[in-house]
Amino acid sequence: MNLAFRFSYFGDRFFGSQMQPLLRTVEGEFIAACKRLDLFDDWREANFVTAGRTDRGVHARGQVCSFQTDRVDRAIGVLNQVLPADIWCTAWAGVSDEFHPRYSAASRTYRYYFSPAPGDVVAMHEAAQEFVGRHDFSSFSRAGDRNPERSILAARVFEDGPFAVFEVTGESFLWNMVRCMATALERVGRGKAGAREITRLLTGPAEQRLPAAPPEGLVLWDIGYAVSFTPLPIDEKSRRYLVDRHRYHILMTEVSTLLAPGEELPE
Template identity: 70%
Template sequence: MINLALRFSYLGDHFSGSQMQPGLRTVEGEFIEACRRIQVFDDWREARFATAGRTDRGVHARRQVCSFLTDLPERAIRVLNRVLPGDIWCTGWAEPPEGFHPRYSARSRTYRYYFFPAPEKIAAMNDAAQVFIGRHDFSSFARSSDRDPERRILAARVFLDGRFAVFEVTAESFLWNMVRRMATVLEAVGNGESDAAEIERLLAEPTEQRVATAPPWGLILWDIDYGMTFDPLQIGGKSERYLASRLRYHAVMACAADRLAPDDRGGV
């Protein structure tokens, strides 16, 4: 029996978050059911199934990671993408070192938050994002919790990607809702409603008044660094078709938004 690590992606639109919840469609629930169907394990507890972390309802992942014990790793690698639903797909696999755990073995995590439409002051947003770098008390940027509110940010930047502004941030770990609250203050900077000094104040003088949480749709778990290589996997046809349909949908919606935008005469 080996501990198999799988890297996978998902679109979060139709999930009630990633973590298993009775009676709700979740990423973990669908993944575990697929593993049961192809009999790579029977009981997820005995298989020690675990993921790198949780994401909320509507949040997406480019590189999430899970691991589990199995006697049939080749079957999981070969068949899982055929039985997973279209909005989840595996992109890589690895046989990790002894003692590996997808959550506790991670060196760092990177998230991206996509803003649409892009705020005007991208340079100001990027300058403000640098304030987050280093170790700070993020109490103002997280849900009330008994956990240690201090986190160390390794890198942060804001840049344009086509019609989107993107906030990319890397840290050893994050608090619940932390990135979405960081995104809220950066968007305010981009709209000229705040500045880097306000972020400095929130980090230096945390208050019980938490920053508002940005919508989940713009957040993507972008990458997790374990210092190991994953062998690539080809995604299944179901996922390819699903992704193509979502791309067409968003292209239509973007076109509609352009047509509904006010013209130079102040009309619609």
């Protein structure tokens, strides 16, 4: 049977999502857990694939993978117990053999978290609307040989506690595209640029690519499919890990309010 799993992870302890020899990666840990449960012997023969890659430090709330296995009940019932604490499955679905996590996706949503908020969140939201539609994102990505045009379906910036959050939904994205968009919006929030600057970069001749914002703020938030997923309970070890991360975040946020302007938290 071909199974699809929606899963989450914190990316700061991984060398990205894609498998790499001798390095801890999300795919490597996920495949290792599947092998320990005898869900498959060879990930290639099982057609294990994910919806896309995330860079080192990037997190995911709604990553998706699929693979074939005869041990369906074991995969659904036990996989979360075997995965490490910083990866956990949130839902599953039985899918057709033609399903592919990457090519079957109708849309992808990312969120970039700015902490603290750069300043004028209203101006950032208004500027983010310039991204909506189909544009050439050469100045906002590392397109390489790929078509630099992408269609953005929705974009917004809003406040969430100490964060300003940039949420963007598109049919697909280029490498570093969301992080470069975040850089442009941060400049708007700090009063160093306006919406016209974004329009110029989207419509004018390709210029030098904007620098990408730090990966730690980026979250692969959701991927849209014509598939109904069944929710899964979070394993207790992952739940404790989430609680500890939440407490740490609150502590660091409180400490950061005591810093002088320009002073940074110690490593």
